Amino acid sequence: MAEYSTNYTQNTTSYTFGTEVYKFSRTVDVINPSEIDNSCIYCGAENGSMYDYYPTYMLGTAEKAIMNDHWSASGGTFNFQKSATATPYNITFVKCGETGTANERGTNTVYQIGKTIYNKASSASNSSMRVLNPTDIRKLIFRPSFYGYTTSPSSTYTNVDLKYLMDHPDDFFVQDIKMNVYAWNGSTFTNDSEIQSIRPCIVGENYFIPVINVLGKHIFGMTDYNSRRDYTQSFYGTYDKDNMPMSFAPILTDETLSYNPDGSSGGGATPNNNKWKWSYNYYNSSYEIYAPARQVLQLMAFCGCYFCDNSYSTSGKNLNTFWNDEHIYLGEMKEGARTTGVFIKGTELLTSDTINKGEYSSQTDFTPGGGGSGDKIDDMNVNPLWAMSSDAGFARYFLLSHNQLASLMTWLSDTTFPDGYDPYAYIISLLQFPLKLSPNWCMPRTPSGHIVIGGEDTNITASLIANEKPWVGAGTYDVPQLNGNFLDYDPYTQYELYIPCAGWVSLPDIVCGRKIAIKINYDLTTAAIIGNVYVTIDGKEMIVASKSGMMGRETIVTGEAQGVRSAQITSALLSAGTGALNVATGAISGNAVAAVSGGYNIVSGLAQANIAANSAYTRTIGSTGGRAILCQFDQCYLKICTTKADIPENYGHICGYVCNLKGKVSEFRGYTVFDNVDVSGIGKATDREKKLIKQILESGVIINPSE
């Protein structure tokens, strides 16, 4: 339930949707960024024009029947203004929305996934939408099917699932998407049903915004028919990530309508079997364009809801169990209702702090049978001590693929640099990683730009590295109790864990029967990593082991620094003395001189050519680290070495099982050993007899039931 913030008291009211009661302020004149209250769910949209993009889907009648319970409608818009001088925004309540007017949406209701929506008052130009209740995000599981091509231009149009896209974010280009959905009907998940009439659309001033030009950014470019290109443009808008809710929308056009680049409708329909297509018509010619899988994944993650791959099954699952599956993915959401464009696997949700995972944050109590640990721990409040950013200080760090690196090397070697320019002076490191680092490591809201070295543009596009989420989950595991008794603990059993790129670390036996989580902090600027092992006890995380290591190696940067050498040659020429320059074709002798007056521009043209030809100069930056570091096991590995007991069948009768139970002797049966028995209660026995009784009870007595 969303409570209203005490900061906003103007025109407060509340709405009840089903069992949910939402309170909010209808009108807020000014909200400073520091006043954003994370207990509130904010939505934002700019009044008057489209500045934010929202995931928006239009459902048909059949889909409404499936998911209608999860979508609610109300009315009203609310103003949000991030500063006194900023343009006011309309805040729309998460659960508000109205059925679209006929002239805007036909008879369909526009549904919207995501926590932020754009909701202007009903008007001819736009109307509001129904919004997926954030508490109901977990009641819908979308299963996308992607249609497209691998990087090979001649590859076949093929169908892959979400898992494939996750594994091949740079090797697949998506043309079409088909969406299926599982929906919770109160007692079970319905069967996977295809969303047949969902139409992604963009909300804005006009019903559909031309995709080619939004805020001056070319989201997609036009291609010739049958030509394919990848577009690595960022999907991000120009909003301020710190001061307003994040929102995003798929830049997808309606599949049955077509639009001209200027936004006017026209052209012919391009139905495609209920698939969403990135396409639009330009003067009745249909162009197909493709989006890189990586961008599509980000797009979907921004929705902040659950997706699954084709291997997922809802069989036997309910709202409490459906998410704990390696085939489920949830778009991460941070405080302030901001999705990050990052997917979290279902199996990692327990250790994730994404705020939209619902109530699935409590750790299942994993108490050893019959034991009860009685552990009392304080929350270690584990937070990273720092959050690295690649733009801290003077250094910048770029993520390069092998091809990008090759391009850089070519640039370094083949480019004629201005005299005196030494690119290597600006290169401080080159690290090689055995991983294909995902763009998750990159600044999420800065579009890729060119690598600029010392003021010279390499024309090589690369992303800056950021590390806004320094601790990354590397896996969780329920540590089994192999014996189910004292043998699972020290000194009988040892627990060791291999942390990728860090090595083996011993774990305390406190992990027995509990879930461990491994989190790794990656320092991409030095290739160093620290891996921490956590165990959750009574809902609180505790570090039980830590180990550092290296995940990459330094490698050398070498090449020709032509500009430096040419400057040296020219300087040598200038300083050699007065007189005419002695130019020899193809070579410059050591005695070549030039008149010194105001610079080397008096060197003849031929001399200049010879300078360039003789300016080869090799520079080497860095050193080469061992290659072995690149060949490390990439998964966590838990090793348990345990002792087994040889327990014969009649062990209980011969030796008795260990217990520590208080009671009357008559309450026990069979072979029993008592400790420190007080026999003073036996009245008429002699002292000798009492001692004998005590001896028998403490050495082992077999108790038969009384007749």
Added chain:
Amino acid sequence: MTVTLYNCTSASNVLNKKMTKVQDNINATAKGIIDVDRPALLLDYNSVDFNYMYIQEFSRYYFVTSRALMPGQHIMISGESDPLESFKAGVRDLDALAVRNEDSSKWNKYISDPLMITVCKRETHGYKFGQMQDVAAAGDSSYILGVI
């Protein structure tokens, strides 16, 4: 003295022994002083089909430790008292702390058991899980270029 003879099949450390009566109301006489803990008696009985007895006057049970047939249909026996059976009502009513018991349901599995024999050959189990992000395909890698 009056003696009842039994055949007892239970071990000496059994509380509430299983015994079968052989003969009761047997007349017994003692020669001289009678040790209550270790009595020696002459029984008006001529068989050795017993190993346990109850002396009514002492209100105690005894293990029969020796039997000797005497001329004239008598048998000389000696015995040792069994306080566990003699005072079993009082023993059963004692409050005590049991540290071992035959019933596996009472087993506290997380208390170390020094009597449990462990096998020197240890078992090792390995479990693979999780993964570093974006593991590269063979031959693939990423680079981080640092520039100022």
